[in-house]
Amino acid sequence: EVGDTMIEDKRIRAISFTGSCSVGTDIASRCPKTFKRVSLEMGGKNAITVLEDGDLDLALEGIIWSAFGTTGQRCTACSRLIVQKPVAKKLTQMVVNRAKTLRLGDGLRPETEVGPVINEDQLNKIHEYVGIGKKEGAKLLCGGEPATTGELSKGFFFKPTVFGDVKPNMRIAQEEIFGPVLSIITVESLEEAIEVNNNTDFGLSSSIYTQDVNKAFVAMRDIYTGICYINTGTIGAEVHTPFGGTKGTGNGHREAGTTALDECTEWKTIFVDFSGTLQKAQGID
Numbered sequence: 135e136v137g138d139t140m141i142e143d144k145r146i147r148a149i150s151f152t153g154s155c156s157v158g159t160d161i162a163s164r165c166p167k168t169f170k171r172v173s174l175e176m177g178g179k180n181a182i183t184v185l186e187d188g189d190l191d192l193a194l195e196g197i198i199w200s201a202f203g204t205t206g207q208r209c210t211a212c213s214r215l216i217v218q219k220p221v222a223k224k225l226t227q228m229v230v231n232r233a234k235t236l237r238l239g240d241g242l243r244p245e246t247e248v249g250p251v252i253n254e255d256q257l258n259k260i261h262e263y264v265g266i267g268k269k270e271g272a273k274l275l276c277g278g279e280p281a282t283t284g285e286l287s288k289g290f291f292f293k294p295t296v297f298g299d300v301k302p303n304m305r306i307a308q309e310e311i312f313g314p315v316l317s318i319i320t321v322e323s324l325e326e327a328i329e330v331n332n333n334t335d336f337g338l339s340s341s342i343y344t345q346d347v348n349k350a351f352v353a354m355r356d357i358y359t360g361i362c363y364i365n366t367g368t369i370g371a372e373v374h375t376p377f378g379g380t381k382g383t384g385n386g387h388r389e390a391g392t393t394a395l396d397e398c399t400e401w402k403t404i405f406v407d408f409s410g411t412l413q414k415a416q417g418i419d
Contacts, residue, residue: 138159144168148398150389151175152209155335155382162385173387173397175378177310179339180368181214183327183353186221188343194228196341197316199365202236202294206314207256208363210339210369214300214307215318216327222320229316230275233294238281242339250289251313257290260313264295267306271319272297273369302330307373310336324349332358337380340370360384 140146141164151161158174165172175263182200184193200212217225241249251257256282261283264278277295292314300307300317305316321327324344331340342353350364359377365372377390387397407413 141165142168145241146170148172152234159367169281171397172251172385173378175209175388175389176382176383177336178209178211178379178383179214179224179308179334180210180212180308180339180359181216181331181335181341182212182368183216183331183340183342184218184221184256184345185324185327185349186218187345187349188221189345189365190221190225193225193343194232195345196365196367197229198232198236198342200341200369201316202233202248202314203369205251205292207312208369210340212314212368213311213332215316216228216330217318217320218324218327219322221319221321226275226318229318230296231362233296233316234276236294238286238291239292240285248294248314250291252290253292256258256313257292260292260295260311260315263306263309263315264310267297267300267304267315267317269305270304271299271301272306273299273302277314299407302333308334328353328356332356335382338383339363339379341366341368360388406419 139162140149149161149165151158152175155176158176161173161309162172164281182197191229197212197215210387236247237245239246262353268274275296275298278291279293281291281293292351295315297306297317300319302319307319319330320360321330339357340359346348354362358380373390375391376388376393378384389397
């Protein structure tokens with residue numbers, strides 16, 4: 135009811151919404167009736183790409199932090215890992231080995247590496263997607279179930295989950311899960327990696343690891359997301375820079391940095407003349 139009132143009341147001149155695509159689309163269709171400005175930040179299916187010349191140890195840190203550091207419950211969290219074939223097997227094993235050692239627990243404790251998910255419904259949704267991934271033919275490499283031992287039984291914890299042998303068109307590689315689930319996709323080339331990266335309905339954050347500056351600039355140009363990181367994870371640079379996405383992620387507005395002011399302000403053009411003489415526009419006599 136509050137949401138409907140905000141959308142319909144003419145006294146409210148702008149709406150900023152973060153949430154699901156279905157609700158965001160509904161809001162966007164209704165705001166123009168009262169000439170409201172609307173800014174949307176919706177779904178994401180963010181990917182980290184690691185090329186064969188990338189620093190694998192550095193990439194591992196970025197992958198683990200981006201995929202599991204906030205339990206996957208962050209709009210810029212990484213849920214897809216796109217790896218060039220020559221290093222795919224090695225990096226996959228590195229990721230799995232590390233994921234298995236992550237400490238689950240109270241998110242307020244310094245030693246905790248993976249906290250709980252928001253509620254039981256989300257826990258069940260994540261578990262359901264694990265089943266979908268298996269059914270589609272992806273290989274479950276670790277995790278895949280709630281963590282219920284000891285103190286973890288008192289909360290909604292899900293083990294860090296990694297899938298291998300994932301195809302780009304699988305649901306686990308296309309739909310936002312919003313949990314600690316990482317899908318690994320193997321590609322042959324940079325061009326294929328970019329194609330896979332772009333082949334979702336969303337376009338928020340991307341990352342690529344490479345030591346070749348030319349490849350990095352190709353990725354910057356051709357990856358169709360609102361944020362593109364080079365040699366770091368998919369999260370972390372949003373506070374002071376323009377934040378927002380393309381395609382189904384948003385509607386073109388940016389909600390951080392100085393560009394955030396554009397969303398909630400209006401331009402007013404002022405012309406002041408104390409000359410005492412008529413100044414004719416554009417030099418017209």
